[in-house]
């Protein structure tokens with residue numbers, strides 16, 4: 001039916017988004033993990049039009065960029081976005097903000113599953129990104145997710161998938177966050193697909209570990 005190309009589950013935050021979206025939509029695709037090289041990964045450039053993962057091929061469609069994968073998956077599984085027009089618009093806005101922004105957080109606190117580095121990566125810019133993310137979580141859950149535990153209520157959707165790698169960073173680097181954010185993070189971490197991703201990350205060959213990540217802190 002197709003192929004989903006992803007990078008190391010331990011490190012590849014964008015791959016986590018794409019993989020969650022594809023799994024939530026129930027697409028029957030072969031999963032191909034391409035371990036990262038220390039520099040640019042030639043094997044990824046050889047298959048993916050933008051030289052990046054995630055990259056999805058499905059029934060003739062070729063999709064790169066995780067936000068485009070979200071929209072493609074939601075065409076096949078519309079429940080990935082909230083059903084109400086206004087809530088759906090908000091979900092798309094925050095997913096797009098995540099896709100386009102928060103670079104300071106991503107640089108200061110790269111995704112490394114299975115490690116705890118409390119305190120590392122805090123600087124004015126990364127803390128400002130975290131404050132904005134917490135404001136998004138708080139206002140979204142107040143306006144649309146009161147039935148919790150996810151951003152738009154009981155169901156883990158595309159917006160949650162887009163923010164899942166941020167949750168892993170909060171768990172690894174343990175920046176100061178509110179109790180409500182911590183609750184949301186615990187719910188995301190406990191979701192069966194997120195738990196499965198963590199387990200697979202822990203089982204990756206030790207030779208796939210990269211100094212550029214493992215030498216942090």
Ligand SMILES: N[C@@H](CCC(=O)N[C@@H](CS)C(=O)NCC(=O)O)C(=O)O
Nearest residue numbers: 012013014040041052053054065066
């Ligand atoms: N904007 C892209 C970002 C994808 C991206 O940066 N992927 C990284 C891994 S997380 C990658 O493929 N790097 C290639 C490499 O390390 O060789 C998306 O939304 O999918």
